[in-house]
Amino acid sequence: MKIAVCLKRVPDTELRFTIAPDGKSLDTSGLKYEISTFDEYAVEAALRLNEAHGPGEVTVVGLGPAGMAELLRRAMSMGADRAVHLTAAEVPFDGAAVAEALAAVLTEGGYDLILLGRNATDTGSGSVGPMVAHRLGLPCVTAVSKLDVADGRGTAQRVLEGAVETVAFPLPAVLTIDEGLGRPRIPSLKGIMGAKKKPLDERPAQLGPVRLVVTSLVPPPERPAGRIVGEGADAVPELVRLLRDEAKVL
Amino acid sequence: MAGGTEGRFTGPDFYQMDSLLSEEERAVRDTVRAWVDEHLMPVIGECYMEGRFPKHLVPGMAELGLFGANLPEEYGCAGLNNVAYGLIMQELERGDSGVRSFASVQGALVMYPIYAFGSEEQKTQWLPRLASGAEIGCFGLTEPDYGSNPGGLITTARETKDGWVLNGTKMWITNGSQATVSIIWAKTGDINDAKSIRGFIVPTSTPGYTGKDQKGKLSLRASDTAEIHLQDVHVPKDAILPKSGGLKSPLSCLTQARYGISWGAIGAAMACYDEALRYSATRVMFDGPIGGTQLQQARLVEMLSEITKAQLLCLQLGRLKDAGTMTPQQVSLAKRNNVNMATECARESRRLLGANGILVEYHSMRHLANLESVYTYEGTHDMHTLILGQEITGLAAF
Numbered sequence: 001m002k003i004a005v006c007l008k009r010v011p012d013t014e015l016r017f018t019i020a021p022d023g024k025s026l027d028t029s030g031l032k033y034e035i036s037t038f039d040e041y042a043v044e045a046a047l048r049l050n051e052a053h054g055p056g057e058v059t060v061v062g063l064g065p066a067g068m069a070e071l072l073r074r075a076m077s078m079g080a081d082r083a084v085h086l087t088a089a090e091v092p093f094d095g096a097a098v099a100e101a102l103a104a105v106l107t108e109g110g111y112d113l114i115l116l117g118r119n120a121t122d123t124g125s126g127s128v129g130p131m132v133a134h135r136l137g138l139p140c141v142t143a144v145s146k147l148d149v150a151d152g153r154g155t156a157q158r159v160l161e162g163a164v165e166t167v168a169f170p171l172p173a174v175l176t177i178d179e180g181l182g183r184p185r186i187p188s189l190k191g192i193m194g195a196k197k198k199p200l201d202e203r204p205a206q207l208g209p210v211r212l213v214v215t216s217l218v219p220p221p222e223r224p225a226g227r228i229v230g231e232g233a234d235a236v237p238e239l240v241r242l243l244r245d246e247a248k249v250l
Numbered sequence: 251m252a253g254g255t256e257g258r259f260t261g262p263d264f265y266q267m268d269s270l271l272s273e274e275e276r277a278v279r280d281t282v283r284a285w286v287d288e289h290l291m292p293v294i295g296e297c298y299m300e301g302r303f304p305k306h307l308v309p310g311m312a313e314l315g316l317f318g319a320n321l322p323e324e325y326g327c328a329g330l331n332n333v334a335y336g337l338i339m340q341e342l343e344r345g346d347s348g349v350r351s352f353a354s355v356q357g358a359l360v361m362y363p364i365y366a367f368g369s370e371e372q373k374t375q376w377l378p379r380l381a382s383g384a385e386i387g388c389f390g391l392t393e394p395d396y397g398s399n400p401g402g403l404i405t406t407a408r409e410t411k412d413g414w415v416l417n418g419t420k421m422w423i424t425n426g427s428q429a430t431v432s433i434i435w436a437k438t439g440d441i442n443d444a445k446s447i448r449g450f451i452v453p454t455s456t457p458g459y460t461g462k463d464q465k466g467k468l469s470l471r472a473s474d475t476a477e478i479h480l481q482d483v484h485v486p487k488d489a490i491l492p493k494s495g496g497l498k499s500p501l502s503c504l505t506q507a508r509y510g511i512s513w514g515a516i517g518a519a520m521a522c523y524d525e526a527l528r529y530s531a532t533r534v535m536f537d538g539p540i541g542g543t544q545l546q547q548a549r550l551v552e553m554l555s556e557i558t559k560a561q562l563l564c565l566q567l568g569r570l571k572d573a574g575t576m577t578p579q580q581v582s583l584a585k586r587n588n589v590n591m592a593t594e595c596a597r598e599s600r601r602l603l604g605a606n607g608i609l610v611e612y613h614s615m616r617h618l619a620n621l622e623s624v625y626t627y628e629g630t631h632d633m634h635t636l637i638l639g640q641e642i643t644g645l646a647a648f
Contacts, residue, residue: 187281188281
C-alpha cells in the first residue's frame with residue numbers, strides 16, 4: 001500500500017517550558033524538538049501495515065522550519081521510504097491553514113491511506129486530520145486504536161468511554177491514530193545511516209489563510225494550598241458540611 | 251518517590267555539546283538512550299542483585315547494531331564514526347557498567363582484533379556473526395600474576411604439524427563463561443620474549459578449554475567475569491591472527507576499549523547526577539527540599555562541572571580519533587580522568603540520597619560499586635598516571 005504519514009514538529013515534552021515575553025508564545029531558547037507522540041504512533045502503524053500486507057511505500061510529510069528535516073529523517077530511520085518537507089518559517093496555530101498545505105501535496109500522491117496522529121502534543125486540537133480529509137473529499141476516522149485493511153476496505157476501532165466502536169470505510173481514507181497499534185520502534189543504527197540516503201523532497205508550503213491566532217498564553221493557576229479541618233471522627237461533620245456547602249461535591 | 255530515572259532520561263548538557271554533534275551522532279545517542287530506558291532500566295536492579303548478566307538483551311542490542319558499530323558495513327557492522335561509537339558507550343553505561351563492558355569486549359576486544367589483525371577469511375567468517383550476536387566473544391590477555399604487566403604473560407602457544415597447542419590460565423575475563431569464541435594472547439617463543447605474543451581465535455567448545463565463573467564479586471554483578479583454563483588446547487593453523495605480533499597488538503585493542511570506557515564513565519556520572527538532582531528537588535528535610543541547602547548544591551555543582559569537562563574532553567578525543575591523530579596517551583588521560591570523576595560523582599550522589607541511597611531501586615550505589623572495577627580494569631588509574639608521567643617527562647617510573 002502507498003501510505004502517507006503527516007508529522008508535526010513539537011517541543012520535547014520532557015523539558016520545562018516558559019512563556020515568552022510576548023505572552024502568547026513559548027520561549028524557544030533551549031527548546032528541543034521531537035515528532036509529536038501520536039504522529040510517531042502513526043509512523044509505526046504505517047510500517048506495520050506494509051510489513052503485514054507485503055510491499056508498499058511509506059512517505060512522511062512534515063510542515064515546518066529547517067529543523068523539520070531532521071525529524072523526517074528520524075521517521076525514515078524507523079523505516080519510512082521517502083519524505084516531503086513543506087518548508088515554512090513557522091507552523092500556524094490555525095489547523096485549516098496547515099490542512100490546505102498538506103492536502104495540496106497529498107492529493108498528488110495516490111495514497112491508499114493518509115495517517116496523522118490523533119492530536120498534536122503541543123496544540124492538541126486534533127483538527128488537521130479531519131480538515132485534510134474534507135479537502136481531499138475522503139472518509140475520515142479519528143482516534144483509531146486498531147486497524148485492519150483488506151481488499152480496498154478498512155475496519156478501524158475507536159475506544160470510547162465505556163465502549164469500543166468499530167467503523168468500516170473504503171480506501172483511500174484519512175485516519176488519525178491513537179496509541180494501541182503498537183509502540184513506535186527505536187531506529188537501529190543501520191536505519192539511521194540508511195536514512196541519509198533516502199529521498200527528501202523540499203518545497204515551500206502552500207499555507208492557507210490564517211484566521212485563528214493565539215492572543216494569550218498563561219500557565220494554569222497554581223493550586224491553592226489544602227486545608228486541614230480537624231482530626232479524627234470529630235472532624236467528620238465539619239468536613240461533610242464543607243464538601244456539601246463550599247466544594248459542592250456532595 | 252521512586253528511583254531517580256523515572257520517565258525518559260535527559261542527560262545534563264550545560265555547554266550545549268549537542269550543538270557540536272552531527273544530526274546522525276545525536277540520533278545514535280537518542281536511539282541507545284531510548285533502548286536503555288525501555289529495555290535495560292526495568293531489569294538492571296534485579297540482574298545486579300542476582301549477579302546475572304541480562305543475556306536476553308543481547309539479540310536486541312545486536313538488532314540495533316551496537317556491536318562493533320565503528321567497524322565497516324561490509325562486515326555487517328554499522329560503520330559509524332568514533333564519536334557516535336563513544337556516545338553508544340556513554341548511553342549503555344548510563345544503564346550499567348557491566349552491560350557497557352559486554353559491548354566493549356564484543357566490539358573493541360574481539361571484533362576489533364579480528365578486523366585489525368585477521369585475514370580476510372577470518373573477518374568474513376567471524377565479524378558478521380559477532381555483530382549479529384550469534385557469537386559472543388571474550389578477550390584473554392590478563393593472567394593471575396600478570397595484570398598491569400601483561401608482557402610477562404606465561405600462556406604459551408606451541409606450533410605443531412597441523413596447528414597450535416595452547417596452555418595457560420587467563421583471569422578477570424569479561425564474558426568468559428558465556429563466550430562462544432575467545433581471543434587468546436599467548437607467547438609463541440621464549441617465555442621472556444614479549445615480541446612473540448600472538449593472538450588466536452579459539453572457539454570455546456575446543457577440548458581442553460574451560461571457562462569458570464568468578465564468584466564473590468561486589469562490583470559489576472550484572473556482568474559475566476570468568477577465569478579461563480587452557481589445557482593442551484589444539485587449534486588449527488588458521489586460528490592465529492596473522493597480522494598480530496608482540497605486546498603492542500593486544501595493547502592497541504585495549505586502547506580501543508579504553509576509548510569507549512572514557513565515554514562510558516560519563517554515562518555513569520550522568521545517571522548519578524540526574525538521580526541526585528531529581529532527588530534533591532523532591533526530598534524534603536527541615537521544611538524544604540534538600541536541593542535548597544548549600545551542602546547539597548555544592549555536591550551537584552561539583553558533579554555538573556566535572557561531567558561538563560569530561561564531555562568536552564571526550565568529544566575532542568573522538569574527533570582526534572576520527573582524524574586518525576589520537577594517541578594512546580590521550581586515551582590514558584581521558585580514561586584516568588573520567589572514570590575517577592564518575593566514581594566521585596557516584597559517591598557524592600549516593601551520599602546526597604541519604605539512607606535511600608543504599609537501596610537497589612536507586613542507581614548511584616550500583617554505579618559506584620561498578621566504577622571501582624572500571625577504575626581498576628583496562629589499565630588501573632595508577633598505571634595511567636605512570637604512563638602520562640612518562641609521556642610528559644620522558645622518564646619511565648615503572
